[in-house]
Amino acid sequence: MQRAATQTAASDIVRMSGVRFRWRGARAFSLAIDDFALPARERVLLVGPSGAGKSTFLSLLCGVVTPSAGRLEVLGTDMTKLSGAARDHFRAEHFGIIFQMFNLLPYGSILDNVLLPLSFARKRRARAGQSGPIEAEAQRLLSSLGLDPAELHGLSAANLSVGQQQRVAAARALIGRPELVVADEPTSALDRDRQLAFLDLLFAEIDAAGASLIMVSHEEELGARFDRVLRLEDIAVGERRAAA
Amino acid sequence: MIVPRLALQSLRNRALTASLTVLAIAFSVMLLLGVEKVRTGARQSFADTISGTDLIVGARSGAIQLLLYSVFRIGNATNNVTWKSYEDIAKRPEVAWIVPLSLGDSHHGFRVLGTTTDYFKHYKYRHGHELAFAEGRPFSDLFDAVIGADVAKGLGYKVGDKIIVAHGVGSVSFIEHADKPFRVCGILAKTGTPVDRTVHVSLEAIEAIHVDWQNGIPMPGQGVSAEEVRKMDLKPKAITAALVGLKSKLATFRLQRAINNYKEEPLSAIIPGAALQQLWGLVGTAETALSVVSAMVVATALLGMVTMILTTLNERRREMAILRSVGARPVTILGLLATEAGLLTLAGVLVGVGLLYGALGLLQPYVDRVYGLHLEIDPPTQREWLTLASIVAAGFLAGLLPAMRAYRLSLADGMTVRT
Numbered sequence: 001m002q003r004a005a006t007q008t009a010a011s012d013i014v015r016m017s018g019v020r021f022r023w024r025g026a027r028a029f030s031l032a033i034d035d036f037a038l039p040a041r042e043r044v045l046l047v048g049p050s051g052a053g054k055s056t057f058l059s060l061l062c063g064v065v066t067p068s069a070g071r072l073e074v075l076g077t078d079m080t081k082l083s084g085a086a087r088d089h090f091r092a093e094h095f096g097i098i099f100q101m102f103n104l105l106p107y108g109s110i111l112d113n114v115l116l117p118l119s120f121a122r123k124r125r126a127r128a129g130q131s132g133p134i135e136a137e138a139q140r141l142l143s144s145l146g147l148d149p150a151e152l153h154g155l156s157a158a159n160l161s162v163g164q165q166q167r168v169a170a171a172r173a174l175i176g177r178p179e180l181v182v183a184d185e186p187t188s189a190l191d192r193d194r195q196l197a198f199l200d201l202l203f204a205e206i207d208a209a210g211a212s213l214i215m216v217s218h219e220e221e222l223g224a225r226f227d228r229v230l231r232l233e234d235i236a237v238g239e240r241r242a243a244a
Numbered sequence: 245m246i247v248p249r250l251a252l253q254s255l256r257n258r259a260l261t262a263s264l265t266v267l268a269i270a271f272s273v274m275l276l277l278g279v280e281k282v283r284t285g286a287r288q289s290f291a292d293t294i295s296g297t298d299l300i301v302g303a304r305s306g307a308i309q310l311l312l313y314s315v316f317r318i319g320n321a322t323n324n325v326t327w328k329s330y331e332d333i334a335k336r337p338e339v340a341w342i343v344p345l346s347l348g349d350s351h352h353g354f355r356v357l358g359t360t361t362d363y364f365k366h367y368k369y370r371h372g373h374e375l376a377f378a379e380g381r382p383f384s385d386l387f388d389a390v391i392g393a394d395v396a397k398g399l400g401y402k403v404g405d406k407i408i409v410a411h412g413v414g415s416v417s418f419i420e421h422a423d424k425p426f427r428v429c430g431i432l433a434k435t436g437t438p439v440d441r442t443v444h445v446s447l448e449a450i451e452a453i454h455v456d457w458q459n460g461i462p463m464p465g466q467g468v469s470a471e472e473v474r475k476m477d478l479k480p481k482a483i484t485a486a487l488v489g490l491k492s493k494l495a496t497f498r499l500q501r502a503i504n505n506y507k508e509e510p511l512s513a514i515i516p517g518a519a520l521q522q523l524w525g526l527v528g529t530a531e532t533a534l535s536v537v538s539a540m541v542v543a544t545a546l547l548g549m550v551t552m553i554l555t556t557l558n559e560r561r562r563e564m565a566i567l568r569s570v571g572a573r574p575v576t577i578l579g580l581l582a583t584e585a586g587l588l589t590l591a592g593v594l595v596g597v598g599l600l601y602g603a604l605g606l607l608q609p610y611v612d613r614v615y616g617l618h619l620e621i622d623p624p625t626q627r628e629w630l631t632l633a634s635i636v637a638a639g640f641l642a643g644l645l646p647a648m649r650a651y652r653l654s655l656a657d658g659m660t661v662r663t
Contacts, residue, residue: 064568085573092571103566107257108250119247120571156253172570 012073013180013212014038014061019070021060031056033070036235040179043203043213047220048232054216057232058182061214062095063087075179092121096173096211098183102165104172106158110149113157114138114171124176134175141171145201162189163198170202177209184216199225247572251580254563255587258556262588265549269592272545273635274600276538277628281604283531285619289370290524292618293437294487294516296368298496301325301333301503302485304510308526311519314345314485317355317438321347324482329509333488336502338495341366344483346450349409349421354395356409356443358450358483364390366489369437370618379403380430383446386474388429392440396431403428407443409453419461421453424470436617448478488513542635546642549588553581553646561653578644578651585643589636597624597632 016036023030031053038044048054059065060072063079066087072079075094079087096117104113115138118125128134139149145167157165166186173181183202187195199222206213215226223229255262294315302310303323312318334342343366346358357363361382364375380403383390391401401407405428411419426445434440455476456468468476490496496515503513564577604621611617624632 062569085575088568088571088573091569097569099569103562103569105250105254105563105566107253112250112253116247116250116567117570120573120576 011040012037013040013042013075014214015071015073016060017071019060019067019072021056021065021067023056031060032237033057033235034237038180038212038214040212041207041210042228043206043226044215045220045223045226045229046214046216046232047218047223047229048216050218052232053236054232055184057236058184058214058216062097062182063091089120092117093124094179096175096178096181098166098169098173098181098186100185100188102169102186104157104160104165104168107156109154109156110142110147110152110160110168111135111138113168114142114175117172118176121176124178128176138171138175141174141205142167144205145170146197147171163194166190166198167201170198170205174205174209174211177211179211181206181211181213182215183213185218186215187217187219187222195219195222196225247567247576247580251584254560255584261552261556265552265588266592266595268545268548269542269589269635269639270595270599272538272541273593273596273632274603276542276631276635277597277600277624278603279534279538280628280631281600281619282617283534285617287524287531288620289436289617291517291520292370293520294367294369296366296372296489297487297516298490298493299488299500299503299513300485300516300519301488301511301513304512307512307514307519308523310485310512310514311516311523313347314487315438315516317347317357317442321484323510324484325486325511326482326509327480329506329511330483330486332506332508333486333503336499338490338492338499339488340491341489343367343487344447344480345485345487346447346480346482347484349411349450349453351395351407351409351443352399354392354398354441354443355438356445356450358445358447358480360447363444363487366487367439369435369439373435375435375439376433378431378433380428383429383444383449385427385429386446386449386452386478387424387426387470388445388449389426390430390432390444391428392432392442392444393434394440395443396428401428401431403431409443409445411457423467424453424473434612436612436615447480447483451478451480452476542638545592546589546635546639549585549592549639550642550645553585553643554649557646557650557653560650564650564653574651578647581647581650582640582643585647586636586640589639589643592639593632593635 014037016033019031019033020029021031046054046057056065060067061074063074063082066080070080074090077090079090082090105116108116115134118128118134125134128137131137142149142152147164147167152160152164157168160168166189169186173183187198190198203213203225220229300310300314302314303321303325305322309319309322313321330342330344333339341362343359343363347355349356364382367375378393380390389407391407395401406425407428408425409421411421426443426449432439452473455473455478456463456466488499490499500513500515503511567577567580568574601621604619608619608621611619
């Protein structure tokens with residue numbers, strides 16, 4: 001673990017302070033974070049056992065759910081002050097998300113899956129199209145992540161292997177160079193060699209885009225490749241405290 | 245354009261259920277429009293049962309009763325019209341032509357109508373169609389009979405066959421004019437009107453078969469043979485009704501008033517179109533019931549569509565969560581599902597209209613020939629367009645039900661499916 005303590009600086013991409021969240025119907029707080037910051041361009045591995053609240057942390061971070069108290073800033077914008085629609089739009093513009101199960105639309109083509117986030121984010125679409133057509137950018141990303149777009153042309157996502165789906169999901173998260181990439185256990189279905197190879201490709205693209213990365217995993221051994229490893233219990237306070 | 249394309253691909257992914265839904269809507273739309281076509285066709289055919297006749301004259305009675313017995317051969321006249329009255333009307337300057345009708349006998353349940361050959365010239369139906377002969381010719385001999393298409397088909401008659409007329413109008417009669425048989429001299433082409441179910445003979449023939457009858461029974465010992473009757477004066481004493489054509493339509497009300505005020509005997513003159521409208525009004529309830537049933541079929545199909553979308557909703561929660569994760573708002577999810585429902589309904593409506601016109605093209609000649617029901621192959625009327633638009637709107641609105649549920653689920657699920 002390289003750094004366990006949080007830092008706050010002007011260049012922080014994410015800042016959380018006094019955040020409290022409780023799922024509807026739950027009697028106790030599902031997650032309570034007093035202080036957390038993610039500097040720009042940092043790659044953080046968040047580890048913790050199942051049920052510790054890692055997915056809740058990601059949902060909060062992405063603005064899918066809102067905290068009942070506290071401040072949550074992403075790129076200087078307080079997500080708690082945004083309306084639901086504005087949060088959705090903000091997420092589309094600035095977040096790239098890779099899911100554990102990749103969450104590709106199975107009937108969609110590979111290119112459609114990669115380009116999908118651009119349908120909801122005008123600025124991100126403009127960024128993706130800066131150096132040519134967005135389709136070309138999608139193909140470049142797929143190539144750099146180890147896929148041959150020509151070979152996969154016409155295939156739907158349902159026809160891909162697990163490894164191929166993972167790379168398509170990564171390309172979808174990276175298209176349009178979002179400032180923050182959030183990955184929820186994207187390597188859990190791979191053996192160690194493939195995990196490391198995938199991370200190398202992912203980091204190369206993230207570095208090229210100048211993005212920050214928060215990746216959730218059970219596997220602490222991957223931590224050596226990250227700038228920082230965080231245990232959720234290090235940043236969450238008074239675990240599952242009863243609601244006051 | 246990726247999202248609409250993906251929405252279509254999603255629909256294609258559920259092609260079987262979606263196709264069945266479209267088919268269910270299509271069939272219900274076909275039924276609804278088909279019923280509407282049959283309804284308007286039936287109404288038009290009904291209204292076209294008689295055309296070109298300006299007045300129908302009979303003994304004093306209600307308009308519907310006079311129409312029923314004189315045109316539809318249903319029921320009986322309360323009284324007859326004397327031949328003198330008939331001649332008085334015929335002599336009036338407004339009258340262009342007049343055709344006497346004499347009813348009261350039957351043949352195997354089909355009414356026998358005594359008339360003149362002018363009947364074949366002046367009786368018109370469906371926008372002025374004249375009666376046509378499928379076989380043979382109008383009657384010329386005293387015991388010639390011209391039969392309608394249904395009589396010929398139902399009883400298997402052909403030109404030259406002998407028929408015996410029964411006294412009275414019951415389907416089974418024990419008193420027949422067996423001593424004076426008729427010979428089929430002509431068979432009329434199908435008209436889809438009561439003409440098809442009528443045996444036409446001359447007025448003189450009606451007189452001839454009743455010459456030796458009194459009070460509805462043959463006079464014992466006073467039988468007159470068919471040959472002897474030919475030598476007798478067969479000028480009718482009374483008729484049941486008369487069809488009147490006028491030189492000018494403007495004279496219609498004047499002549500009607502004159503006949504209704506005729507001093508010699510109580511008569512009624514009715515305008516066929518007005519009486520037909522009045523009669524159609526009586527059967528309008530069945531028409532409404534038919535429309536209600538077909539509307540219910542459409543509602544059932546739309547309900548089926550909502551059920552289909554609702555049942556697939558759970559398996560589509562991941563799809564919605566994916567869309568949310570890339571920035572789709574819940575309202576986008578709502579819009580997608582409502583649009584899907586609208587598109588399914590629109591497809592159903594288009595397929596239904598296509599099926600209807602296909603079926604009309606194929607079946608129209610058959611329905612016309614066999615049932616005498618003429619179904620027009622016209623583009624949908626304004627009312628039908630409105631109905632179709634309402635169905636699509638109803639489909640879109642019905643889609644809001646699963647869409648609202650999807651909206652709530654997508655809010656609760658966030659980016660991960662919480663089942």
